[in-house]
Amino acid sequence: MNEDDYQKQIEEQAKLQQQIAMIEAKAKGCMSAEAIARYGALKSAHPEKALQAVMIIAQAVENNQLKEKITDQQFKNILMQLQQPKKEFKLTRK
Numbered sequence: 001m002n003e004d005d006y007q008k009q010i011e012e013q014a015k016l017q018q019q020i021a022m023i024e025a026k027a028k029g030c031m032s033a034e035a036i037a038r039y040g041a042l043k044s045a046h047p048e049k050a051l052q053a054v055m056i057i058a059q060a061v062e063n064n065q066l067k068e069k070i071t072d073q074q075f076k077n078i079l080m081q082l083q084q085p086k087k088e089f090k091l092t093r094k
Helices: 004-027 033-045 047-062 073-084
Strands: none
Touching: 004 033, 004 047, 033 047, 047 073
16 A cells, blocks of 8 residues: 555545534434433444434434434434344254
C-alpha cells in the first residue's frame, strides 16, 4: 500500500465517522435521557446494532414520523425488531 492509498483510506474513515456523528446527533435530539444511556451502553457492546437502531430513529426524524421523544421502552422495542429470530433445534434421541 503506498502513501496515497493510505491517505485516501484515512480521509474516507474520517468522512464516515463524521456522517455517523451527524446521524447520532440527529437521533439523540429525539431520544430521552434513558434511551440515550441505553444507546451508549449498546454502542460499547454492539456498535453495529447500535448504529442500525440510530439509523432507524434518524430516518424517522427526517420523515417527520416522530411526534415526541423516543423513550427507553420504545428504544428497546426498536432493538427487539432488529434482533434476528433464533433458530429452533429439535433433538431426538434414538
